[in-house]
Amino acid sequence: MTLATHEVCQTPSYCLYSEGKGIQIDGWSIAVTEGPILSSNEVETWQSRLSLKLPTMVFGQNTLSFLWNGERKFYFSAFDGLQTVSHESPSLRVKPAALWEDKQSTFDSPATNYDWTFSTNYGGTWLLEGEETTLSATQSYLDWPLLRREDIPLLFFKELSLFEDELDDQGISSLSVRLRVMSSFFYVLCRFWLRVDNVHFRLCDTRVYHRWKTNVVIREYSEQEATFEQVAKLGIDSRWFTNSDFMQKILPVTKKSAYRYYVK
Template identity: 35%
Template sequence: MELEVDETELKAAGAQLLPEGRVGLFIHGWEIESRKRPILNSLHLQQWEHKLQTSHFPEMVFGDSSLVLKHVSSGIKIHFNTFDALTAWKQEALPPVEVPAAAKWKFRSQPFQQLDYDYTFTTPYCGSQTIEINEELARRATSEDNNCGLYWEDCKEQIDLVALASKEPILFYDEVILYEDELADSGVSLLTVKVRVMPNSWFLLLRFWLRVDGVLMRLRATRMRCVFANSATPIILRESCWREATFKALSAKGYPSDSAAYNDPSIISQRLPIIMHKSQKLKIPGRTLNSSLPLLVLFGRTTF
C-alpha cells in the first residue's frame, strides 16, 4: 500500500513526485519508481515458456511489475523484475523439496504431479543492474571505454540499522509482488520487493519466502541502502542471506510445529539458521566513463 505523501516534507527534502501516471519520486539524483501490474495472461505466459524453456510457473506471475531505481546522471539502474528472478530460479535448479508420502496427495494436480523440478520457485535473485548510456553520457565517454562494465568484489561494510530505526519521515513507500504460489494449498512461495525513501536515504528489501507446511521453511533476503551525500558518487550497502530449517528441526528446539505459527517471515527469521551468506561490492571501473562522471559503488555484508 502506497504511503500518503506530505507535500511539505517532500519540498523540504528537495524531492518531487514523478509525473502523473507514474508512482514514485525523484530525490538527490535518484529516480525511484514502482510499477504494479496485473497477473500475466495465458498469451504472455506462453511467450515466457518459450523464452525460459519451461512450462512451470508460479500460480500468480506479475510479469510486468517492477521496482526501478535509476541514478540519472550516471545512467546506472538497479531494478527488480519477475523475468530475471525466474531466470535465476531455472538456472539454479534446486532439487524439489521432499514431502512425506502422506502429503503427496496435496500435490496431485498439475504442475506438481511428478515433483521432478523445484516446484517452490526458490530463486537466488538479488536484483538486476545495468548502465543506460544516454546521448549525453555517450558524448562524455571515451572511445577506449566501450568494453568495460560492472563487476563485483567482496567487502565487509554493513548497513547502519540504528540509523534506519530513527524517526526520519518516510517520503515514499511501496511493496511490489513479483510472484506468488500457494503450493496446492500446502504452503506459500512468495517473492516481493519493498522500498522506503527518507530525506537522507533510500532502503529496500527483496525477499523470497517459502513455507512447505510441515516440511520446510526457507528465507532468502537482500537488503540495500543508499545514503544521500554531497559527493557525486552514490554508495549503496547490500546484504544478502539464505536461511532455512525443517519443521522437525525447529520442533526439536522447542518451537511450534503448527504451520499457522509461521505466517510472518519478519517475526520468525531469526529462528532459521543461516545456510549461506555472501558479501560483495559492485563497482564500475574508473575507465568505464569519463572520470568526471559519478560512479556507483555497491557494498554488502550478510548480517541477517
C-alpha cells in the first residue's frame, strides 16, 4: 500500500530562517524553538499543572511547529507529550519500582500514581481533522522508496529532545522528534523509546510525511515492543540494546494505524 509515486518533483522556492530556526517552503512555515532543560521553579510549575512527577530532563522550550499559509496545523511539544502519560502505575515491574512509588508520597501533588516509565503514544498536537485507517504490520502509506533515496537534496534538518529519564540507571525513557526537509518532501519522526533493563523494550513511532505540490499530509503511527527474554532468544549482541534505530528493525509491531489530512 503506497500513496505517492516515486518521481521527484521540482524543488519549490524556499527561505531558511536565521540561526537554524526553520524554513519556509511551498506554503509551509516550519518553525523551531530551542532551549535548556526546565529550571527547578519551572519543574514545580509543570508538576503542579500536570499532576505528574517529571522526567529528570524536560526540554520545555523545544518545539517544532508546522504552519500552512500562516495558520498552525500541528506541532510537537514536551508539555503536550507529558499530558498523555498515564496516572496509573504500569504493569512492568523491576526492583527499583518500589523506590519510584515511594517517591510519590513525597511529591506534593493531587496525583498519587503515575507511570514511572513515562510511556506515551504522543505523535504531535494536531489541529487538522483526519481519516484514520488501521494497518497491518507490513502496510504503509509512506513512500519508502522516495524516503530512502540518497540523491535528493537536504534543505533543512533538526533533531529535538523533548524529555529523557534514565529510570534511576535502570534503562532509558525518552521522547524526541526529528525533521528532514528535502527538495521533494518533509518527513518527521516523533519517537518514544523505552528500555527497562532486563525487563522490556517499547517503541512508539509517529511518522509524518508530506510531498510538495500536494494537499495531503500522512501521519503513520506504530507501536513495537518485546520483553528482554524474547529479544535475547534472537541472539542479538546486547550492545545494540541501547540503539533505538537498530531495535526498531527487530521489535515486533503490535499496533499500526495511519491518518490522512487534507490542507487547502
